[in-house]
Amino acid sequence: xxxxxxxxxxxxxxxxxxxxxxxxxxxxxxxxxxxxxxxxxxxxxxxxxxxxxxxxxxxxxxxxxxxxxxxxxxxxxxxxxxxxxxxxxxxxxxxxxxxxxxxxxxxxxxxxxxxxxxxxxxxxxxxxxxxxxxxxxxxxxxxxxxxxxxxxxxxxxxxxxxxxxxxxxxxxxxxxxxxxxxxx
Amino acid sequence: xxxxxxxxxxxxxxxxxxxxxxxxxxxxxxxxxxxxxxxxxxxxxxxxxxxxxxxxxxxxxxxxxxxxxxxxxxxxxxxxxxxxxxxxxxxxxxxxxxxxxxxxxxxxxxxxxxxxxxxxxxxxxxxxxxxxxxxxxxxxxxxxxxxxxxxxxxxxxxxxxxxxxxxxxxxxxxxxxxxxxxxxxxxxxxxxxxxxxxxxxxxxxxxxxxxxxxxxxxxxxxxxxxxxxxxxxxxxxxxxxxxxxxxxxxxxxxxxxxxxxxxxxxxxxxxxxxxxxxxxxx
Numbered sequence: 001x002x003x004x005x006x007x008x009x010x011x012x013x014x015x016x017x018x019x020x021x022x023x024x025x026x027x028x029x030x031x032x033x034x035x036x037x038x039x040x041x042x043x044x045x046x047x048x049x050x051x052x053x054x055x056x057x058x059x060x061x062x063x064x065x066x067x068x069x070x071x072x073x074x075x076x077x078x079x080x081x082x083x084x085x086x087x088x089x090x091x092x093x094x095x096x097x098x099x100x101x102x103x104x105x106x107x108x109x110x111x112x113x114x115x116x117x118x119x120x121x122x123x124x125x126x127x128x129x130x131x132x133x134x135x136x137x138x139x140x141x142x143x144x145x146x147x148x149x150x151x152x153x154x155x156x157x158x159x160x161x162x163x164x165x166x167x168x169x170x171x172x173x174x175x176x177x178x179x180x181x182x183x184x
Numbered sequence: 185x186x187x188x189x190x191x192x193x194x195x196x197x198x199x200x201x202x203x204x205x206x207x208x209x210x211x212x213x214x215x216x217x218x219x220x221x222x223x224x225x226x227x228x229x230x231x232x233x234x235x236x237x238x239x240x241x242x243x244x245x246x247x248x249x250x251x252x253x254x255x256x257x258x259x260x261x262x263x264x265x266x267x268x269x270x271x272x273x274x275x276x277x278x279x280x281x282x283x284x285x286x287x288x289x290x291x292x293x294x295x296x297x298x299x300x301x302x303x304x305x306x307x308x309x310x311x312x313x314x315x316x317x318x319x320x321x322x323x324x325x326x327x328x329x330x331x332x333x334x335x336x337x338x339x340x341x342x343x344x345x346x347x348x349x350x351x352x353x354x355x356x357x358x359x360x361x362x363x364x365x366x367x368x369x370x371x372x373x374x375x376x377x378x379x380x381x382x383x384x385x386x387x388x389x390x391x392x393x394x395x396x397x398x399x400x401x402x403x404x405x406x407x408x409x410x411x412x413x414x415x416x417x418x419x420x421x422x423x424x425x426x427x428x429x430x431x432x433x434x435x436x437x438x439x440x441x442x443x444x445x446x447x448x449x450x451x452x453x454x455x456x457x458x459x460x461x462x463x464x465x466x
Binding site for chain 1: 189191192193195196198199200202203204205209210212213214216217
């Protein structure tokens with residue numbers, strides 16, 4: 001797995017000249033969160049853009065620089081929730097498409113087996129309740145330490161471990177048919 | 185303890201590899217954020233804490249003022265009707281004593297008393313910010329802080345000030361300050377004429393008839409009503425034995441009055457001129 005972001009700057013930028021440093025350090029992380037946590041109705045790039053707009057507007061309110069990870073994750077979580085709500089509202093507006101399909105998404109018929117398997121896994125991860133999905137993404141996809149995940153989510157260490165265990169159990173059950181023994 | 189599942193780890197690893205950020209997406213985002221970045225460079229410095237404190241204090245003061253403003257209570261109506269003298273404390277600074285009919289209307293900022301008939305004593309504590317207006321058909325009294333009486337009878341509204349000061353405006357007239365004494369706002373000439381006729385029919389004291397007629401004439405009635413009032417005046421003066429005034433009234437009537445009574449009044453005037461003693465009216 002190679003999705004772990006590079007170390008973040010310890011001090012949030014205070015001028016536009018530092019924007020690039022902020023972008024380089026944190027945008028990959030934010031975009032990854034948006035892709036893995038957003039769900040099918042959310043455009044991850046739009047969401048990541050909105051997260052950064054909030055970050056730039058409110059960066060002065062961040063007092064504890066060590067809490068940048070948690071602060072950023074909180075913003076991302078709220079922005080994703082907003083986008084999901086908007087997507088839900090758009091369904092009822094006249095003229096809105098019934099379902100949002102990304103233009104660059106491959107035709108399902110042309111997908112390879114690996115792509116289909118990946119899509120199944122992603123759907124299964126997105127189908128998990130928020131509390132399990134967040135822990136799985138941070139621990140298993142981004143390979144963060146349990147203590148760091150506890151700090152980002154603002155929950156106790158043991159809670160992270162419990163959620164991770166239950167999330168993996170649920171995911172394994174959901175993907176039972178993909179297991180090697182099931183295939184054979 | 186997290187259950188170990190190599191196959192699940194493999195699936196999640198593959199997902200992580202293919203859902204991570206890619207350079208193309210990052211480049212697109214960097215371009216999209218460029219205009220926002222230039223605006224963000226002008227973001228203001230952190231607001232000092234005392235500014236928040238001052239804002240909170242101002243908001244609290246505004247809320248307090250608003251509550252005080254609204255706490256004066258909703259507008260209300262209170263009918264006043266009594267054949268005997270009754271008293272009522274309309275507000276902490278306004279006491280009423282009345283026999284007659286009217287309506288007290290209290291608004292959020294001012295009170296108004298519509299007085300229809302009878303006597304009304306109003307006692308207002310001065311310098312308490314009381315805004316009260318007493319209205320009758322003929323008069324409007326703006327209370328400054330005083331004790332005064334409003335009497336509305338057949339002849340009109342009589343305002344008497346015992347203490348303090350009121351501002352009084354008869355209907356259609358200008359405001360006058362009234363400190364001591366009294367001032368009357370008469371009813372309309374039509375109403376006074378009708379009242380005088382009622383008095384004559386009821387064989388009332390001719391002095392009362394004369395008072396009503398004179399008030400009616402002072403109200404600048406139109407020509408037909410003027411001559412009707414003059415005829416009533418002549419009748420009342422004859423009964424009172426006031427010959428000289430009777431002569432003047434008859435002459436005034438004959439100066440352009442309608443021919444219906446002119447002949448009789450002329451004969452009456454000639455007779456008065458002939459002998460000094462007045463005779464009964466024709």
